[in-house]
Amino acid sequence: MPVPVTEEEKKSPLYKYFEREMVAPDPERFIQGDKPMPTENALRPQDMNLLFEDGYLPGEFGYAQLADGTVTLANLTPMPGVTPEMFDWWFAWHGLEPLRYKIWDKYEHYSAITRNPEQARDTSLSMKERYWNTIHDVRESMTPGGEVQNIIINFRNPADIGFSKEKLRDFKGTIVCAGNEHAPMIMVHFVRPTADGCELRSRFWMGYCVKDGKPVKAIPDGVQIPAEAIKELFFHNIREFTNLAALLPEVYAEFKDKF
Numbered sequence: 001m002p003v004p005v006t007e008e009e010k011k012s013p014l015y016k017y018f019e020r021e022m023v024a025p026d027p028e029r030f031i032q033g034d035k036p037m038p039t040e041n042a043l044r045p046q047d048m049n050l051l052f053e054d055g056y057l058p059g060e061f062g063y064a065q066l067a068d069g070t071v072t073l074a075n076l077t078p079m080p081g082v083t084p085e086m087f088d089w090w091f092a093w094h095g096l097e098p099l100r101y102k103i104w105d106k107y108e109h110y111s112a113i114t115r116n117p118e119q120a121r122d123t124s125l126s127m128k129e130r131y132w133n134t135i136h137d138v139r140e141s142m143t144p145g146g147e148v149q150n151i152i153i154n155f156r157n158p159a160d161i162g163f164s165k166e167k168l169r170d171f172k173g174t175i176v177c178a179g180n181e182h183a184p185m186i187m188v189h190f191v192r193p194t195a196d197g198c199e200l201r202s203r204f205w206m207g208y209c210v211k212d213g214k215p216v217k218a219i220p221d222g223v224q225i226p227a228e229a230i231k232e233l234f235f236h237n238i239r240e241f242t243n244l245a246a247l248l249p250e251v252y253a254e255f256k257d258k259f
């Protein structure tokens with residue numbers, strides 16, 4: 001069943017997007033993602049700047065648990081009709097009311113509320129700056145009807161988690177990322193332009209945190225992240241970004257100036 005909506009939310013011009021059925025991923029992606037990829041294909045967070053290179057890396061889709069217990073999770077999502085500017089806008093915009101998060105994934109997204117609404121609405125800032133160094137309190141499940149989790153996401157300037165400032169200056173895409181010294185997870189959504197829009201190359205490094213601007217292993221030796229939790233996050237990411245790729249151009253066209 002879809003997540004709950006209020007009577008007030010049903011009156012919103014956004015509600016028509018919630019009423020639509022989500023765009024389903026190609027089932028082949030779930031079959032392919034059912035087993036881990038070879039560990040040698042997993043991009044380590046210390047090598048994140050390889051994402052700037054042309055072409056594709058060996059492990060663009062899949063997950064791997066490494067010998068030290070950490071996990072690399074990678075997802076590749078084509079986003080035709082989407083621009084990097086739209087992607088930045090989405091992350092500045094969607095944390096201002098719960099329905100904005102619900103339309104992204106009507107079966108798993110309950111709410112995502114920024115603790116910094118004034119910053120999100122500050123027209124003197126770029127879209128990137130409106131979400132950099134902000135905190136979102138998120139309520140979501142990893143599976144439809146699954147246990148609702150309370151998650152804190154600390155969005156960061158990519159230069160502050162290990163991306164090269166020099167490469168960022170010339171980069172034509174955008175990077176939405178999160179990580180700090182407290183949470184054992186680094187999240188990266190690396191968006192680069194393509195001939196028909198852009199493509200999203202997501203990376204989650206589980207068992208890592210960010211200290212002094214660099215990724216650092218955050219779990220003790222011998223600790224293993226449960227395989228089921230890894231796969232749930234992976235499949236959740238496939239579902240939500242497949243739908244966002246279809247939804248974003250239309251939502252942006254209607255609401256880009258409505259914060």
